[in-house]
Amino acid sequence: MRERTRELGLLIIGDVFCFIAALYITLAARYLALPSQELLRIHLIPFLIFTGLWILVFFISGLYDKQTRVARLHMMGRIVYAQFVNILIALVLFFVLPFGISPKTNLLIYLFVSIALISAWRTYLYPWLDGARRKRMSALLIASGTEAHELLHEINENNRFNYRIVHHIDPENSMRDVPGAPQLQKMISQKNIDLIIVNTSLLYAQHTLTLLYSDLAAQGLPPMRDFKTVYEETFDRVPLATVERDWITYHCADRDSLMYTVSKRLIDIVGSSILLLFFALLLPFIALAIKLDSKGPVFITQDRIGKNGRRLRVWKLRTMTQSESTSGLFFKENTTNVVTRVGKYLRASSLDEVPQCWNIILGDLSLIGPRSHILAQAERLAKIIPHYKLRTTVTPGITGWAQTHQFYEPGNISPQSNEETCLCFTYDLYYITHRSLMLDIEIALRTIKTVISRI
Known part of the structure; x- marks a missing residue:
């Protein structure tokens, strides 16, 4: 934990320094001279205000994830993505708030300078500082x-x-x-x-x-x-080789505090109600698009596995040519049931999942938790993945730790093989082990990035 805190602190300090250095270089490049104190002051105040939001965008984009080899492979793309979002935020705030300046050209220069500085910091300087500070x-x-x-x-x-x-x-x-x-x-x-x-x-x-x-x-x-x-x-996942009786006895017991249980339930009710109101405004247009795109109902129902293996029925928008509720075959190589054109966008935006908010209000699901599986799928996976039924010891959710951490092949948004499902399960076990209100908030923030990156 101490190492992780040090790593996170060093990354944030370096990023803030890059934000400020990029501003100084931008002003010097824009006016072909070292910026005066007054010029620096009128720009520095809004940029310092933006810094908190920009750090949050970096967090949502995964730039403060643990610096594993996989995370570093995706780092450059995340930096570019996050800085484009940050510049858009700055443009909106400069338009809305009375800062007295509207530096459109400066922001364009700042975009490229900041990407270069942050990339150099993350790729070369941070690993050097991190490795040179100690003997292994x-x-x-x-x-x-x-x-x-x-x-x-x-x-x-x-x-x-x-x-x-x-x-x-x-x-x-x-x-x-x-x-x-x-x-x-x-x-x-x-x-x-x-x-x-x-x-x-x-x-x-x-x-x-x-x-x-x-x-x-x-x-x-x-x-x-x-x-x-x-x-x-x-x-950030549990190794299956270590899951044994003692682990099951401790982590799968009903150990949630009253404060966590009440807070989570309150957030579920308020959050799902807001999502349903938003969904009601879009539903007429979505329903028309579904009907024009392919034959079949707008909604489908699916029998799924809930907490403690209880059977529940959920509603979804239809995204495939056939009713998913009738299929016991789930991976691409096993089915001829294909995603419709409209269904592709509904899945990417997760709008097809929003009707399940009604199940959240009823208490069958939660906003955050391991994804609930179709009944036939859960029964099949329980036979091939050890301890798979452990994921039903907590209330399933619409989004979870696995959905915001696992990498899939381009075009996929969920596991497409037994191996990927097994990996997903190890993330679910991590959530079961460490579930807390702060972890739920982290997952909610990460979900924003996950959904946006799909669209």
Whole structure:
């Protein structure tokens, strides 16, 4: 948590500095001279006011996500997108508020200068500052499965971590070659191990490390960190390999505080009521477009799985050539049911989901939570994904942690394979583990960006 706070603080300070530096360079370029104090003052005041909104846009755009390799791959596109939005916000505010200036040309110059500065800061200077500030420790990883290899590559190929994994013990794939307690202690000493990351659900880890750390003669052994905790902190999702009885007992219990329960329900009712009023104004035009585009009803119903596996019926706008409610086939390769032209835009804008706000008012759904699945789909996935029914231990929602974090192939807005659905499930488990009012607010803000980016 301390590392994340430091990372976030450094990024925000650097971004604010880039905003101010870009303004200075813009004024110098615009007037071909160093800006005077008066010129700088009349521009700096509104720009400082805008900074808070611009930082919020950066947050919504994902520029303050954890700096994983995947996040850095998408960074340039996010910077350009966010700065275009920020300039539009500035144009509107300069028009509405009496700042006394209307710097249209300056804003155009500022757009390109700020993108260049922020890109240079994020791509070169920040990684250098982040990596140069400390010497990386040596870590030992004791874990099995694809998730262990995923964590190993992320840590060793990303300088944001203050340690690197110098040795990996995979008990499930190499049981004959794994060291016992004496050999492990010797290896820790020889490789100068400073930290052990271990999946404590593995029998090997439980047996060997218990012997190792209970030996009073073993001095100077490095501290241990739980594999599940490190994985969650890195990827914002729960590794399926660590989900066991104790995890289920604790995280799936009804542990929500009264304040959270009441606040969430109040937000659900108010938010869904506002969305339904907005939807009522658009409905005549949407209904006409659906009827003109293809044959069939405007609305469809679907039987879905609610909290604790309870069956519920939801309403949606029809977006496909057939009624989705009658289909038990869900991935593209398994169905001839195709999305209509109007349906494509309804799905991209999530307008097809708005009728479910009635289910929110009834208490069947929430605005925020794991997406509810069609009954037949949920039954099929429960047979192939371990612990899949755990996602029904909380009230399902219209948008969730998975919908705002998972990356899909271009043109897709939901999982299109068993593998993508399994990944989606790990994000759902993260939400179940960490659900809170602040996390719900974060998801709501991220949803704005997710919807806008689709349109």
